[in-house]
Amino acid sequence: MRPGTARTRIAVLVYGLASAALYSGLLPLWEGFDELYHYGYVQHVSTTATLPVIGKSSLSRELWTSLDYVAISHYIQPYVYRPSTSFPEYFHLPDAERESRRRGLDTIPSAFQREPSPRDNYEVKQAPLTYLLLALVDRLLAGAPLPLRVLALRELLSIATIVLLWFGTRGLARRLGLEGPAETASLFAIFSCQMLYGNACHIANDALMLPWLMFFLDAVIDSCQSPTLSRSARTGFLMALGILIKASLLIFLPFAFVAPVWILIQRRASLRQAARLTAVSAGIILALAGPWYVRNLTLYGSLTATLDTTSGVGPKELLSAAVSVPWRESIAGMAHSALWTGNNSFTTFSASTLDLVLFLLALAALLYGLRFRRSLPEVITVSGIAMYCAGLVYITLSFTYSSRGSVTAAMPWYMQVLLAPVIALCFLGLARWRRWGRWTAIATVSLWGYVALATWVAKLIPLYGGFEEAHARPRQLLAWYFQDSARRDSILANLCPAPLALLNVLFVAVLATLMITWIRVLAALLRGSALGFPPHELP
Template identity: 25%
Template sequence: MGGMTAGGVDGGRNHAANRGGAVPVRSREAAVAGGRPVGPEGSGAHRRGRLPLLSRDGRTIAGLWLVMLLMGVTFALLQPVWSRVDEAQHFHYIQYLYENRALPVEGETFISPEVVAVSQDADQWGWYPAGTISQPVRLDPAEWTVVPPGLDSHDREQWVRHNLWYFNYEAMQPPLYYAINVPLYAALPGGIMVKLYGMRLLAALLASLMVPIAYLTAREAFPDSRLVTLGAPVVVLLAQGYALNMSQVTNDALATPLAAAAILVLLRMVRRGYSTRRSLIAGVLIGAAMMTKMTVVFLLPVALLALLLPLVYGREAIKRALVNGALIIAPVAAMAVPWMLRNISVYGDATGAAAAQPLMSSFFASPLRNMESLRINELLPTFWFGEPVFPFPFWQVAWVPLLAAMVMALVGMAFYFAHSYRLHVRDIRISVVFLTLTFVLGVGINL
């Protein structure tokens, strides 16, 4: 529905000719028939064609995917136990779900003695490298308490800084990633370390899905450019921070490919037209991503964008946009609303933020300007070079050419928009507009 005809762009020209019209040579984007797209940008054959594993591109993508998986496995086996950012809490969420058949509660659920024992053996506590700080004084769970009521902001901050380590402060997270790991946790034999490394390997496998997703997204947006379609998965490989951080026990390993897959389906909707199938798949992916990590809520305005752009370009009718919008929202609501109602019942708000605030505000209570500066300063080492607090040591040198490349990319995008707009607004590829605004929404909402 709303897709291209079997003959691609040529078929669109024949269709227009039968109606006595003509397709402008200057702008394939503006070619419409009955308010719906005649053909996409670029080669229809390339866009619609399969990717056989034995084809040249198929072998290339399979090889890149294998390299990404091997990188993830290497990082999963070699990086420090519990990582340095929250892995103990993510692991305990899975353990708690398996042992108690219930969800942990933010601000009330503590990590298990088994998790503490691993921390003692590794001499690793919180966000610090192993052996750099002394172990906490109160290791006996019988001595642990929730945040005492009535503390002023200063005393509460001091109390939390000394005691946050034994809270499962990831308990507010949605349950999908942890529920997927429960069968693996139950099936793996042996002690806690076997289960930890087994779940790390699963995280590495999930994270590696970004390679084919990046390729398919690039091929959808730029079907005539092998530089772009093959360059996109290469960029995923070069982001060492992604491979490292996503080979830990973390819900990001599932949230990221789910969000990327949702964007891919929405991009296809933008370029090929609305359809019941695409709308339902997009809704399921968005709902699953939100049930993995709520920071992907930016996908909701991205879905709205995917519905609006075909209207702006004259490719679809408002009635069809409303129908397909409902098809997207239905599975999202079916998954997210019960979770939000549970949170309202337990915490008094839809996300659990009210329960997390007394704990996490002691670390993230800086003024907005300082918080944004912190996040921007962490962007390069986190995304490209590893841990957000302790990146790989060579990043201080490598970020210079990397930053230059990022600036060149932004300048190139600005030039493209300026040049295309001078010709005609509809000469700007709808896929470029969609992906650019998706990037802006994702960064703007989560920064």
């Protein structure tokens, strides 16, 4: 491996960490998907040392009161059931009023953390692991102002997610045979996706799903290639962690037992040996995750306690929904939102640009399909992606039925778990084609870099800094950055959880690491003799 390639991989990690730190600090309170309720779960555990129960656990008085001081998306205003301020309304407040609101937010009495509010917390049905871990830190920070606590938990969760995802993706790439500049390019694309940070940089259990799948696929591959009791134990342990992170990961449960089945098919072991491997995985899963799911059955009469399983959605209802879903529009909407969704404001990026990103990914997937190899790592990875896609279909049908057709697609945060394995396979496909692969990789990296740059400069900073034009034009943006800086700084200083000085430092760091990494990745791809694609895989 060339030293330059290793340095570029590290640069990608630094770029991802800087992006996560800025996103966490920039995102206003409760602008992350359902973050108000997810943090309410964390706070309940940290203040009561008990698990919450649906119908009995509410948001704290502190969180309920915080809605008097923050700005929230007009999309969720109707669902908070109390007077609130939208972002446009907040932007037009006098500077003194914004400063007064921030002081009020910072000085909500700490006693309110333990007092209930009239608002039930509908997220307490979520699997508990992420919330238990965050509650330990939240308890240590109980005396800090609310914005500082939320910022600390976001930074901790997002940085852990980025680091774990980097290692997990590298592990899967190694097993797939993806290496050199092709591997680095795939990492750059992954860490340039806005929705990666939309998932990872707010308090919720969605973040840890992203690296979990990579480590789980690595474990399944290793267990099938060389089945041992220790590897079966590792697979079972990771499966248990997964379903304690998010109940939707139960769809991967059959994968925990692929190795015993595989060695029986290959006649590499006896039935007794396969049974021992199965028993090890099953025993660990039942011991670690069993109590939580028994609790769900006891309290709610449902294994997962999710809305679809507690509201009477059965096969008949799913079949009825399947007929009514406009599948072409639904799939297109999910693909777009998986790449770019402006948090709870649900703004989006240029549709034509996202279409081009999707076209290049589809081309890479086609090239991969034409050179697909039936190796164990590839079969397991493709099967895992296909299995989760089946789960997305189920989620889509559940949403369609329960919303009576007003929602006909899975929410964007459900798709992010597939980001890393899909992009890894796409770049593996490109690595198997000399001319087509090289130029498609260059075009893909160029476009992802542009989207990442525009995301920060033209979308997110303006979105939360008071720029109110729906479509940003270069001349307007330049005028806003240089002529309206005092108003922008006032808004960001009072709206965002991170201090303004830190936001400015992180903004410069993100732009610098993005440009350096982007140039290094493109330079490696442009050097035809140094593509890093295995010579035996070239046509």
